[in-house]
Amino acid sequence: MFEYGTLYQLCQDIVDSEDTLNIVLKKLSTDGHVQIVDKQGLKILKFATSDKRSASPVSHGELAIFKLKKTENILREELEKLSTEIKRCLREAKSCLAKDQKSSAKVALRQKKMLERTYSKKETALETILTLLHKIHDADSDKMVLDAYSVGVETMKQKTQQEGLTVDKVEDVMMAVEQVSLLVSVSLPRSICSLSSLIFVAMSPGV
Numbered sequence: 506m507f508e509y510g511t512l513y514q515l516c517q518d519i520v521d522s523e524d525t526l527n528i529v530l531k532k533l534s535t536d537g538h539v540q541i542v543d544k545q546g547l548k549i550l551k552f553a554t555s556d557k558r559s560a561s562p563v564s565h566g567e568l569a570i571f572k573l574k575k576t577e578n579i580l581r582e583e584l585e586k587l588s589t590e591i592k593r594c595l596r597e598a599k600s601c602l603a604k605d606q607k608s609s610a611k612v613a614l615r616q617k618k619m620l621e622r623t624y625s626k627k628e629t630a631l632e633t634i635l636t637l638l639h640k641i642h643d644a645d646s647d648k649m650v651l652d653a654y655s656v657g658v659e660t661m662k663q664k665t666q667q668e669g670l671t672v673d674k675v676e677d678v679m680m681a682v683e684q685v686s687l688l689v690s691v692s693l694p695r696s697i698c699s700l701s702s703l704i705f706v707a708m709s710p711g712v
Contacts, residue, residue, distance in 0.1 A: 506563070506571055509548035542568065547575075570641060573634055580631040587624045591617055 507515075513526055520526045530550065533539040537559035540551040549571060553560040594617035601610035 506549055506551045506567065508571075508575070509550060512550055544568070547572070566641075570638070573638055577631065577634050577638070580627055580634070584624060584627055584631065587620055587627070591620045591624065594620065 513520075513523060516526060520529070530539060530541065533552075534541055538553050540560045540563050542549045542551070542563045549563060549568070551560050551563050551567070594613045598610045598613035598617065601607070601613060
């Protein structure tokens with residue numbers, strides 16, 4: 506996903522004007538290779554991924570995340586500028602004191618204080634946005650893990666039914682493996698013999 510302005514800057518070497526870019530985007534949109542969203546003065550472009558022929562619609566969640574990341578970048582830039590200004594005021598105050606210009610030094614220090622308060626507010630806002638993005642990322646990760654567990658459980662159920670295994674039989678095999686693991690730490694040669702015998706007993710019919 507790209508903001509229109511960002512994409513235009515990236516494409517300036519290959520397109521001679523915005524009109525040319527718009528013609529290309531219109532063609533791509535018609536062919537389904539890009540989704541274009543224009544809301545609240547924010548024009549966003551979502552392109553199809555390499556494994557898909559067409560671009561999927563921009564969801565509300567994707568739009569929210571895009572706006573959060575855009576705000577994050579803006580805040581980082583503003584904080585960098587404020588940091589530079591704060592350092593400048595401090596240098597100016599020191600220079601004025603060295604010249605015995607106390608009145609001018611006070612003005613510079615007052616300006617520094619004001620800038621520091623603004624810096625603190627923007628820094629808090631940035632931390633809030635980063636926390637939100639982190640929680641969103643965690644939610645996606647948790648869903649991915651749960652989906653994997655669900656697939657694993659379903660696959661195991663199907664496999665046990667096909668092979669005629671029962672839950673008790675599977676537990677017996679797992680216990681056998683655990684016992685062998687303990688034996689390995691004591692004696693490797695004896696463990697190899699124990700592995701075959703324990704699993705054979707666990708999987709034997711009627712056990």
